[in-house]
Amino acid sequence: MADNKMGPNLQAGAGFFAKRVQKSLNRAQEKVLQKLGKTMETKDEQFELCFQNLNKQQTDGSRLFKDVKAYYAAVKAMHETSKRLSQTLREVYESDWNGVEDLALITDSEDLLWNDYEEKLNDQIVRTMENYTSQFPEVKERVAKRGRKLVDYDSARHHLEALQSAKKKDEAKITKAEEEFNKAQNVFEEINNELREELPVLYQSRIGCYVTVFQNISNLRDVFYKEMSVLNHDLYNVMKKLETQHSGKAFIIKGLNRNNLTCTYTHADVAKSGTITPH
Known part of the structure; x- marks a missing residue:
């Protein structure tokens, strides 16, 4: 037949678990009573x-x-x-x-x-x-x-x-x-x-x-x-x-503008004004 007796470690573990469960139940009960106004927090x-x-x-x-x-x-x-x-x-x-x-x-x-x-x-x-x-x-x-x-x-x-x-x-x-x-x-x-x-x-x-x-x-x-x-x-x-x-070479950008023209710019134009001015 199988031995149903728990060893000391299992007994201690079971006891500890039972205490934790009881504590949780007591806490839950206390919180319910507080919410109902039957006890004061x-x-x-x-x-x-x-x-x-x-x-x-x-x-x-x-x-x-x-x-x-x-x-x-x-x-x-x-x-x-x-x-x-x-x-x-x-x-x-x-x-x-x-x-x-x-x-x-x-x-x-x-x-x-x-x-x-x-x-x-x-x-x-x-x-x-x-x-x-x-x-x-x-x-x-x-x-x-x-x-x-x-x-x-x-x-x-x-x-x-x-x-x-x-x-x-x-x-x-x-x-x-x-x-x-x-x-x-x-x-x-x-x-x-x-x-x-x-x-x-x-x-x-x-x-x-x-x-x-x-x-x-x-x-x-x-x-x-x-x-x-x-x-x-x-x-x-x-x-x-x-x-x-x-310095003698032009900086050329090709693209479409309103007049459908090719715009040519020089380095000097950009450096001088900070903007690109078409020729």
Whole structure:
């Protein structure tokens, strides 16, 4: 015959599971009674304010993190597009044209500058926001645990009050209920006090996070734009060398206009006026 006896580990596991089920039932019953107005829920206005701030902080942080990631993705896309544009220019730039060696140096420098900008954005902006927002799931779980312990505390209190107000008092049950109430109270007050201290500190940390992120963005942009401006100036000078080398040749664009004419433009026209004037 099969042995139906459970070992010590299985018995302990079954007992633990039974306690969890009973706790869940007690909590559900207490919440129903509270909704019906038959029992009163313990209120903590200071904690409620902290919890509202936490929800707002998490919403704001998640929104900012989403936009930071979008900004970083856009920079990466712009880097890739700029790199392809530079590569195409190098491929179409003929070997006997003035500035061909300078062009290679400029485009390589641009790529390095984009790489540096991209890496520092990731290190100083994306990871900062990632670390900042990663705090919230653990904190919200502790808040949820605090909510469960509050229900246990209220349930134990109401159970004790019911025994104490009964016409026929059972001192043994009252004593046991007092022990369970004191235990539930201590557990609840411990986590409640911890969160009341920690949540305001976490809420204030948003200021330091925002300052760090946007100071870093400002500094990185400033350096990137200044160095890119130098490279842009160098690229412009290369084009000027090419223009000078081939100054006698016209820049011709063929297309249809109202008169169905072919329009011809010179380098001098474009450089002088900033616009294209047909001849």
